């Protein structure tokens with residue numbers, strides 16, 4: 001049996017217990033939160049889908065377009081060198097944010113999905129063959145499932161799955177049998193975007209390494225909310241999306257150990273990813289630019305740099321502690337309504353709560369809440385296989401970020417009670 005490592009236990013709940021956020025001051029940094037929706041103050045609880053943007057990010061993006069709109073890495077003129085400097089500085093900021101060992105280990109992508117596809121094509125198609133195995137989990141977002149299905153079809157590799165237990169945790173007991181010398185890659189989510197479960201990443205990574213497999217961590221739901229240190233985790237590859245941490249859409253990064261990135265082939269081909277080109281062949285640029293073909297998302301990655309600086313200035317430990325407190329409060333309030341069923345009871349859980357209210361379809365509930373200015377998500381949250389495990393087609397999901405308050409949780413709970421009265425299912 002694989003025991004959960006001390007490092008994973010420490011990573012949960014132990015950070016910054018005493019750190020308190022000045023949430024009102026933080027809220028003032030997010031212009032979108034000032035608005036009213038249908039005449040009611042916006043209560044934005046769809047942060048697992050995307051986060052609101054602080055003023056510093058909006059300014060960084062606008063500033064690029066106002067002063068420095070030029071292509072990067074190509075021209076010698078002033079605007080281009082300013083744009084290049086800002087774009088590459090954003091890489092340094094992401095590098096520090098993840099505690100990556102070198103800036104060259106940070107590949108800019110348009111988000112977690114693109115990062116996973118990059119690995120599936122650039123690594124998978126050149127390193128896997130029939131009989132090899134890829135270990136995933138039942139709780140993956142479609143983005144960390146479908147690219148591996150395509151890879152399996154192309155290479156003859158087999159997909160294997162760690163199952164989810166009733167409480168929303170992964171069945172680690174299965175690791176011993178699922179991990180064999182055939183396992184070449186273990187790709188799994190750090191935090192479930194449905195159950196909120198914080199998976200014991202270090203434990204799974206170490207177990208994978210013991211059989212010689214490499215690991216890919218889908219950190220789309222962890223990097224925005226808690227300190228993530230790629231060196232402490234010893235993870236081989238990690239992806240996240242900028243828009244979920246207050247950065248622009250189409251920003252994000254893939255972290256990779258240098259030797260793994262070096263062993264990969266390009267994903268997209270074109271300008272900037274080459275060192276020299278002849279009519280019939282080409283040689284590749286160095287890592288990470290080898291994976292950044294064409295004009296990149298310049299303003300977006302500059303905005304991402306501003307977003308991680310903003311989060312760092314608030315403090316990731318304090319953000320995590322705030323969300324832990326808010327989640328505990330929300331769970332207690334929701335559990336007090338007998339008709340509410342919550343999916344996911346992992347002891348280590350993040351600020352994502354999926355639930356159903358007996359007698360109300362989740363889409364109807366989300367629509368009624370919207371009329372009161374409360375934004376939640378209803379659906380399968382891009383996790384259809386997990387919803388099959390839960391035996392549900394759809395759930396309602398409330399997800400928190402650093403700017404959410406207990407008063408907003410109260411508004412959600414009051415909204416649910418009103419919906420129960422509306423449908424006559426109290």
Ligand code: PLP
Pocket residue numbers: 048049110111112113114141143144189191192193218220221241382
């Ligand atoms: N992985 C997880 C766990 C997610 O929650 C998401 C988005 O919801 C993704 C991957 C995909 O992120 P993106 O659509 O930004 O590429």
